[in-house]
Amino acid sequence: MTDGIFLRTLKGEATERRPLWMLRQAGRYLPEYREIRKDHNFEAMSLNTDVAAEVTLQPIDRFGFDAAIVFADIMSPVRALGIPFSFNPGPVLEAPLRSRASIESLPTPDKAEIAPEVPATLAKVRAGLEERAAKAGTPRAGLIGFAAAPLTLACYLIEGRGNRDFPALRGLLLSDPALFGDLLEKVTSLTIEYLRAQYEAGADVVQIFDSWAGTLSARDWREHVQPHLSTLAEQLASDGIPTIMFANGAAHLSPLYLSLPSTVNQFCWRTDLPAMRDLTGAVSDGGKVLQGNLDPAALLAGPEATARAAQAILDRMPAHGHIFNLGHGIDKDTPLESVAALVETVHNESSALA
């Protein structure tokens, strides 16, 4: 069986139409997801590999997206560090890491100990995707593993909870940059092992979510964050693992993220994706594959606004090397009709492609 269009696009090939998937596509906008969510809380869902695999596949079955992304939480690997946390509704740590002692005493868990339910879920999803492909006689959809970027995980570890602008993280960086670097180094190693395990379990590619990428100035980001992100992408690349780097809320850093040694870059809706194509160059000239970045608010605004906004991206963004996606996770209040309009708009472009 030949590869599907998602995998071929990852390899830089031109395809008959653009691949499409959505950030947070396994989520509460889907009635079949809400049906399962009634009986399980979020944490229980991500720990139960049968349930996690089922919800991962739901959007593939309903909308025919070209890739599935494993249902998991960005905090999942933190359990392997022995750090207690709960959800309320976002992650809340009992004891945020702000001292040298607390950071130096972090363990170095083996690959098999880091959120083992996530690779196990990936294996089940991979089997499900292969079964569907064999039954339909079509190429298999892609499978994406993921983790938080080191800075984003450090935001939660230092701050202890989601907190716009993360003042405790910035304070630690300013008062003890060496200690901040030690934490990022440990988190980076953990994340590399975690993503290796996901790839070995069947993920085709791993996405690195830098949800809080925009917290720092370009100066501080280059000095204190970029080296760790580069190490992460390089080590995975040397293992032959493709990477998608997602920078959220960091439009001032977009060119810097683009320069990282990742396979693909995704940006939130604030970044002009065609401008990023200009910066990196055409894929045929060695430019990077780009993913994104329809504003999910367009889907909230209904099917007509969705189709209009999606078409505007199709018109401005060269098809070769573009994976169509949102610029942020789909909102739980999104009407299904908007998602259908998105799928139709992107699929309808095929006739216009060479």
Next chain:
Amino acid sequence: MTDGIFLRTLKGEATERRPLWMLRQAGRYLPEYREIRKDHNFEAMSLNTDVAAEVTLQPIDRFGFDAAIVFADIMSPVRALGIPFSFNPGPVLEAPLRSRASIESLPTPDKAEIAPEVPATLAKVRAGLEERAAKAGTPRAGLIGFAAAPLTLACYLIEGRGNRDFPALRGLLLSDPALFGDLLEKVTSLTIEYLRAQYEAGADVVQIFDSWAGTLSARDWREHVQPHLSTLAEQLASDGIPTIMFANGAAHLSPLYLSLPSTVNQFCWRTDLPAMRDLTGAVSDGGKVLQGNLDPAALLAGPEATARAAQAILDRMPAHGHIFNLGHGIDKDTPLESVAALVETVHNESSALA
């Protein structure tokens, strides 16, 4: 009496040292503020002109800042639109504005009806500053009025509450850009009248806070926000009212904000202020006055981190046309020793200036 260094810097003059004040300097990090806050909630404090004037002057008396900014809330002018809201702890509207009917029926209040407690407070603060100057035989400290920028006020009006990324606002912009424009036009007119009243009551300059400036892409910002911000700055300039434009969390839009017809620009800590000086040019060549932008997390990290970070700005940022300030409001948990270290570091530079 000659003007003080803040007013002289606003006029483009070189001064013996850089003027200094802090975003949210009248706030909970001050024990004398917390003492008053014990007996009044936030809303009551801003509505009581004696209390508001007192807390406005507190940081001037304790730290000798070169400008006072009136104690008020960015939602204050909304009462004149007849829109009910409460604080929990941020502003929450009973009925967010999302329909044509709700936006078209907004009244056009007279200048005297818009948050009259704020001009009244300014008059009291102005008298207090003049009295202090006469007593000490020194130039009077500057006095700053303020309002939210149109987009930021619209964020609250459409979303109904603070909500990172404001999806309802972005949805309205995408589904009905003309209606979005109507709302911004009405909010802009309201804000112009409100700021005129503040100037007439004694403010030397008005600051426009675009707290949620970074919500949109540069494309959308240029098309849907910039015209209103330009109108605001131009109309005030034609009345002879100097303006300070503050863009928060919008480092990707910094050059666009710099191009607005404001007197001064301030940016949050994510924007490199020396790079903005390079873009606008030296004040002696017609470049703009710039304000900011020490990361308030440095003050959280203690007096040594504060002095180090403040000195780094002094070293990199030309003194002429620079008003020293933070890149965001001071945190309530900031130690007073950090503020003292900031004041000492900035004042100590004087010997190095021509």
